[in-house]
Amino acid sequence: MTRSTLATALLLGSFVARPCAAQDVVPSFDQLLSQNVSLKPELVGIHPRVFVTKTGLVALRERARTTHRSEWSKVLANLAAMKGAPPPVPGPQERRSQNNVAFAIAEAALAYAVEGKPEYLTAARAWTLAGIDYEPWGYTYNKPNTDLAAGHLLYAIGWAYDLLYDDFSAAERARIRASLERHANLVYDAFAPKTGGAQPFTQNHAFIPTAGLAVTALALMGESKDAERWALLARAHHHRAGQLLSPDGYYYEGFEYWIFSTPWLVHFLDAWEHATGESLWDRDLFRNWKTYLAHTLLPDGQSVVDFGDIWEGALTRSKAGPDYERAYPGGTLQSNFNVMYRVAARLQDPEAQAVADRYAAFRHSNLEEYWTLLWRDPGLQAAPVERLPLAHHFKDSGVVYSRTSWNTDATVVAFKAGPPEGHRVAALLPKLPEWRLDSGHAHPDAGSFIVWAQGRYLTGDTGYAGLPSARNHNTLTFGGTGQGVETQHDVWRQMDYRALDGIRIREADLSGGRVRIVADLAAAYPPAAGVDTFVRTFTWDGAAVFTVADTVVRKTPGTAEWHLQSDTPFEGTGQSYHNGTAGEVALRVSFTSPANVSVTVGEARVKAPGPPGSIEKGPEERRGHALRATTAPAASQRFEVRLEILRTPARPSNSRRRRGSVAREFRHQAIPLREHEIEPDRRKDEEMKMRGRHRHTGHGPAQIAEWPPRGEQ
Numbered sequence: 001m002t003r004s005t006l007a008t009a010l011l012l013g014s015f016v017a018r019p020c021a022a023q024d025v026v027p028s029f030d031q032l033l034s035q036n037v038s039l040k041p042e043l044v045g046i047h048p049r050v051f052v053t054k055t056g057l058v059a060l061r062e063r064a065r066t067t068h069r070s071e072w073s074k075v076l077a078n079l080a081a082m083k084g085a086p087p088p089v090p091g092p093q094e095r096r097s098q099n100n101v102a103f104a105i106a107e108a109a110l111a112y113a114v115e116g117k118p119e120y121l122t123a124a125r126a127w128t129l130a131g132i133d134y135e136p137w138g139y140t141y142n143k144p145n146t147d148l149a150a151g152h153l154l155y156a157i158g159w160a161y162d163l164l165y166d167d168f169s170a171a172e173r174a175r176i177r178a179s180l181e182r183h184a185n186l187v188y189d190a191f192a193p194k195t196g197g198a199q200p201f202t203q204n205h206a207f208i209p210t211a212g213l214a215v216t217a218l219a220l221m222g223e224s225k226d227a228e229r230w231a232l233l234a235r236a237h238h239h240r241a242g243q244l245l246s247p248d249g250y251y252y253e254g255f256e257y258w259i260f261s262t263p264w265l266v267h268f269l270d271a272w273e274h275a276t277g278e279s280l281w282d283r284d285l286f287r288n289w290k291t292y293l294a295h296t297l298l299p300d301g302q303s304v305v306d307f308g309d310i311w312e313g314a315l316t317r318s319k320a321g322p323d324y325e326r327a328y329p330g331g332t333l334q335s336n337f338n339v340m341y342r343v344a345a346r347l348q349d350p351e352a353q354a355v356a357d358r359y360a361a362f363r364h365s366n367l368e369e370y371w372t373l374l375w376r377d378p379g380l381q382a383a384p385v386e387r388l389p390l391a392h393h394f395k396d397s398g399v400v401y402s403r404t405s406w407n408t409d410a411t412v413v414a415f416k417a418g419p420p421e422g423h424r425v426a427a428l429l430p431k432l433p434e435w436r437l438d439s440g441h442a443h444p445d446a447g448s449f450i451v452w453a454q455g456r457y458l459t460g461d462t463g464y465a466g467l468p469s470a471r472n473h474n475t476l477t478f479g480g481t482g483q484g485v486e487t488q489h490d491v492w493r494q495m496d497y498r499a500l501d502g503i504r505i506r507e508a509d510l511s512g513g514r515v516r517i518v519a520d521l522a523a524a525y526p527p528a529a530g531v532d533t534f535v536r537t538f539t540w541d542g543a544a545v546f547t548v549a550d551t552v553v554r555k556t557p558g559t560a561e562w563h564l565q566s567d568t569p570f571e572g573t574g575q576s577y578h579n580g581t582a583g584e585v586a587l588r589v590s591f592t593s594p595a596n597v598s599v600t601v602g603e604a605r606v607k608a609p610g611p612p613g614s615i616e617k618g619p620e621e622r623r624g625h626a627l628r629a630t631t632a633p634a635a636s637q638r639f640e641v642r643l644e645i646l647r648t649p650a651r652p653s654n655s656r657r658r659r660g661s662v663a664r665e666f667r668h669q670a671i672p673l674r675e676h677e678i679e680p681d682r683r684k685d686e687e688m689k690m691r692g693r694h695r696h697t698g699h700g701p702a703q704i705a706e707w708p709p710r711g712e713q
Contacts, residue, residue: 026243026244026428026431026432027239029193029236029240029432029434032232032235032236032239032240033193033232033233033236035232035235037228037231037232037235037276038221038228038276039218039221039222039275039276040275040276040277043275044222045222047162047163047165047166047219048113048162048163048165049162049218049219049274049275050158050159050162050215050218050219050271050274050275051159051162051270051271051274051374052113052163052274052374057113057114060113060114060373060374061114063373063378064114064115064373067378068372068373068376068378071369071372071373071376072114072370072372072373074369075107075111075369075370075372075373076111076115078369079104079107079108079111079120079123080100080103080104080107080108081104081105081107081108081120081123081124081126081127082108082119082120082123085126085130086101086104086126086127086130086131087101087130088130089130089133089134089135090133090134090135091131091134091135091136091137093139093140095611095612096148098131098134098137098138098149098152098153099148099149099152101127101130101131101134101152101153101156102131102149102152102153102155102156102157103152103156103367103368104127105124105127105128105131105153105156105157105160106155106156106159106160106368106370107368107369107370108120108123108124108127109124109128109156109159109160109163109164110163110370110373111124111370112124112163112164112167113163113164114373121164121167124160124164125164125167125168125172128157128160128161128164128176129172129175129176131153131156131157132157132175132176132179132180133179134153137149137150137153137183138150139612139613141612141613142611142612142613143190143612143613145183145186145187146186146187146189146190146191146209147205147209148204148205148208148209150183150186150187150209150212151187151208151209151210151211151212151213151264152208152212153183153212154180154183154184154187154209154212154213154215154216155211155212155215155216155264155267157176157179157180157216158180158212158215158216158217158218158219158220159215159219160176161173161176161177161180161219161220162218162219177220177223177224180216180219180220180224181220181224181226183216184213184216184217184220184224184226184227184230185226185230187209187210187212187213187230188213188226188229188230188233190209191206191209191210191213191233191237192233193434197434198433198434198435198436199237199240199434199435199436200435200436200437200438201237201240201241201244201435202240202241202244202245202252202421202437202438203253203438203439204253204257204260204261204264205438206237206241207237207238207241207261207264207265207268208261208264210233210234210237210238210268211234211238211264211265211267211268212264213230213233213234214230214231214234214235214238214268214271214272215267215271216230217230217231217234218231218271218272218275218276221275234268235272235280238265238268238269238272238280239280240435241265242265242280242283242285242286243283244425244428244432244435245285245421246285246394246396246397246421246422246424247283247284247285247288247396247424248284248288248394248395248396248397248422249284249285249287249288249289249290249291249292249394250288250292250394250396250397250399250422251292252308252397252420252421252422252439252441252442253308253309253441253442254306254307254308254309254310254441254442254443255296255304255305255306255307255308255310256308256309256310256311256327256464257308257309257310257441258292258293258296259334259335259336259367260336262289262336262339263336263339263367263368263371265286266339266342266343268280269281269286269346270342281346281347286343286346286347287347287349289339289340289343289352290340290343290344290349290351290352290354290355290388291388291389291392291394292394293337293340293355293359294355294358294385294388295392295401295403295414296401297335297358297359297362298412298452299403299406299407299408299409299410299412299452299455300408300455301333301358301359301361301362301408302328302332302333302362303317303452303457304333305401305412305414305450305452306450306460306461306463307399307414307416307443307445307448307450307461308441308442308443308445309440309441309443309463309464309465309468309609310461310463310464311323311324311327311463311464312324312463312464312608312621312623313460313461313462313463313565313604313606313623313624314457314460314462314463314566314567314604314623314624314625315463315621315622315623315624316463317457317460317567318567323463323464329365330365332362332363332364332365333362333364333365334364334365334366334367335359335364335365335366336366336367336368337355337356337359337360337364337366338356338366338368338369338371338372338375338376339375340352340353340355340356340359341353341356341372341375341376341377342371342374342375344356344377344380344382345375345376345377345380348380350380350381350382350383351382351383351387351388353377353380353381353382353383354382354383354384354385354387354388355385355388356376356382357382358385385406386406388406390402390403390404390405390406390513391403391510391513391515392510393505393508393510395423395505396418396422396423396424397418397422398416398417398418398419398422398423398503398504398505398519399414399415399416399417399418400414400415400416400505400508400510400515400517401413401414402414402510402513402515402540404513404542408455409454409455411451411452411453411454411543411544411645412450412451412452412453413449413450413451413452413515413540413546414449414450415448415449415505415515415517415519415538416445416446416447416448416449417446417447417503417504417505417517417519417520417521417536418446418503418504418505419497419500419501419503419504420437420439420442420492420500421437421439421442423501423504425437425497426497426498426500426501429497437492437493437497438490438493439490439492439493440468440488440489440490440491440492440493440615442492443461443465443468443472443473443491444468444469444470444473444482444483444484444486444491444492444524445461445470445473445474445475445483446475446483446503446519446521446524447474447475447476447519447521447524447534447536448461448473448474448475449474449538449546449548450474451546451587451643451645453544453585453645454584454585454645454647455585456567456580456584456585457567458566458579458580458585458586458587458645459474459564459565459566459587459643460565460566460567460624461473461565462565462604462606462623462624463606463623464608464609465489465606465607465608465609466489466607466608466609466610466615466616466617466618467486467487467488467489467607467616468486468489468491469482469486469606469607470482470483470486470524470563471561471563471626471628472563472565472604472606472623472626473563473565474563474564474565475521475536475563476521476534476550476552476560476561476562476563476639477529477560477561477563478525478529478530478531478552478554478558478559478560478561479529479530479558479559479560480561481525481526481528481529482525482529483524483525483526484524484526485526488616489609489615489616495526499523500523500524501523502520502522502523503519503520503521503523503524504519504520505517505518505519506518506519506520506535512542513542514539514540514541514542515538515539515540515542516537516538516539516540517536517537517538517539518535518536518537519535519536519537519538520533520534520535521534521535521536522534530554530555530556530558531552531553531554531555532553532554532555533551533552533553534550534551534552534553535550535551535552536548536549536550537549537550537551544644544645545642545643545644545645546642546643546644547640547641547642547643548639548640548641548643549638549639549640549641550562550637550638550639550640551636551637551638552636552637552638553635553636554634554635554636554637556635557633557634557635558633558634559630559631559632559633560630560631560637560639561628561629561630561631562597562628562629562630562639562641563626563627563628564589564626564627564628565604565624565625565626566579566587566604566624566625566626566627567579567624567625568580568581568586568624568625569601569625570589570601570625570626570627571601572589572599572601575590575591575592575597575599576588576589576590576591577589577590577599577601577627578646579625580646585645585646585647586645586646586647587643587644587645587646588642588643588644588645588646589627589641589642589643590641590642590643590644591629591639591640591641592640592641592642593638593639593640594631594632594637594638594639596631596632597629597630597631598629598630599627599628599629599630600627600628600629600630601625601626601627601628602625602626603622603624603625603626604622604623604624604625604626605620605621605622605623606620606621606622606623607619607620608620608621629641
């Protein structure tokens with residue numbers, strides 16, 4: 001056994017002890033709660049035991065001096081608890097502020113356990129003893145003592161109690177234990193089964209608090225009479241989460257919530273396996289995260305494919321707005337990629353290690369940097385990133401990604417058409433009466449797509465919304481009616497999930513570096529939209545040209561609106577438009593059908609989220625720009641739209657300059673929406689011109705048309 005393998009075994013327990021049942025067998029919740037739970041015999045009555053033992057700490061100290069010295073030195077240089085006193089009782093109320101207290105406690109406790117420096121113990125003690133007296137744990141005005149902050153503090157204070165057991169006085173241990181018992185019982189009561197009640201097992205507001213509950217339960221087992229029941233409930237919730245989240249690895253809440261949420265799934269898995277010997281790692285969900293992370297990160301290494309509730313769209317991408325500093329501390333993405341080091345180590349997966357190394361190479365950071373000391377296996381050799389496929393279809397979730405290479409100059413396209421939490425849920429949900437969905441972070445974006453080229457979003461998404469709307473995505477609305485019920489944050493809550501299962505990718509051909517997708521989208525719309533069928537065919541030639549063909553049949557005649565989002569303004573007339581700024585890549589948008597369509601361009605406006613508990617009551621914000629093409633009322637509609645990547649955007653013509661430089665006005669101030677009627681003859685002429693300008697033959701490197709073409713400057 002190598003040193004690294006031995007260290008991993010000492011730190012995190014046996015890989016195969018007491019394996020869980022096959023992942024496709026979903027037991028009843030009563031069965032889950034009837035399991036026996038106990039510590040490993042050798043851990044009874046000793047501390048630490050939850051994530052590491054004293055023997056494991058010896059291995060960690062060796063890592064800190066050798067293979068992980070650089071990473072650990074950065075942790076010690078930035079210990080939050082060493083930078084000042086903890087926020088005073090009754091506790092801070094700013095967004096996620098108590099979460100940060102929890103991270104400071106866990107970090108300082110581990111630093112002392114590894115380094116043994118008295119000043120680290122002093123800081124860990126001060127922050128722990130402050131945290132136990134906060135009232136409430138969390139927000140005074142929304143789910144006090146039972147939500148995310150409660151989960152964070154149960155985890156951190158429970159682990160500090162375990163790690164520093166011998167260093168706290170008997171009186172301090174009694175105070176800490178009493179606080180943990182009170183708060184664990186409050187969380188238990190909130191998440192225990194109730195007559196007629198149901199739990200959102202796949203939502204982070206369920207599995208984060210119960211992960212913290214598990215850590216406290218394992219730390220207090222044998223000392224607190226209720227610890228076993230806390231542990232059983234936490235196990236039941238995480239057994240459910242591991243089975244019910246999509247096995248294809250795509251995270252339905254969006255990548256911001258993958259960053260925020262998935263460490264808690266791993267914290268539970270590690271604590272449970274290390275302390276009890278039972279592994280719940282046998283899930284395709286965890287095996288397939290590597291593919292999701294590989295494809296979600298865009299070629300610049302800092303941007304991501306941003307489906308769902310994620311930051312503030314174009315505002316964040318322009319390095320502005322409050323979310324930028326939080327998401328990009330120091331100017332690089334805080335992606336929590338070290339989770340993938342743990343997945344790689346636990347599954348001994350060189351490709352997962354390659355994904356983690358790729359994120360590290362882009363100088364990303366982690367909310368809990370200290371976990372890299374435990375999670376990164378220095379003996380696991382990463383596979384070449386080129387082993388990962390350039391295109392992937394997440395079949396359960398209904399999402400496709402494709403790129404030209406793993407290089408920084410790659411072009412990337414993503415397409416989404418699936419029910420909010422995957423197709424598999426439609427069959428599982430009726431069998432699990434204790435499960436209710438809470439899919440508010442999944443947007444009304446069926447049929448939407450994202451295009452990235454030459455270091456820029458050419459069609460981006462609009463970010464976290466308090467009231468998500470299909471008009472803020474690259475899809476259709478009908479007479480202004482979008483997808484789901486768009487008067488609430490969770491637009492899918494009032495929709496029948498069996499019907500939503502009809503949102504699906506019917507065909508996905510990703511061969512030869514090209515993409516052709518056929519998707520059925522009518523099921524995304526409520527009856528008020530009057531949509532009988534809506535089929536979108538999306539193609540990419542693997543180079544610079546995309547086509548979007550929509551065929552719609554209505555129950556009654558009405559208008560249809562075709563939407564496209566952009567970080568930069570749209571300009572154009574008639575049937576041809578483009579976005580972009582001078583000297584940068586752009587996207588040309590050309591309408592082939594219908595013959596008479598009214599096009600408007602202007603700012604994209606989003607109903608932003610309000611504070612916790614009032615998410616639907618946020619302000620309206622500008623999030624980039626949008627193009628909308630509206631048909632005349634009809635019982636059937638056909639859109640045919642060609643999108644072409646241009647190296648630089650078009651210059652305004654002399655006639656437009658004489659009219660006062662509309663381009664300059666649009667770039668620098670909000671202007672009224674402009675309407676243009678497409679003229680069929682001009683449309684055909686322009687289409688022929690564009691076909692002549694596109695030079696890609698389908699062989700060799702992608703060639704992107706220059707703009708303006710030679711001879712037209």
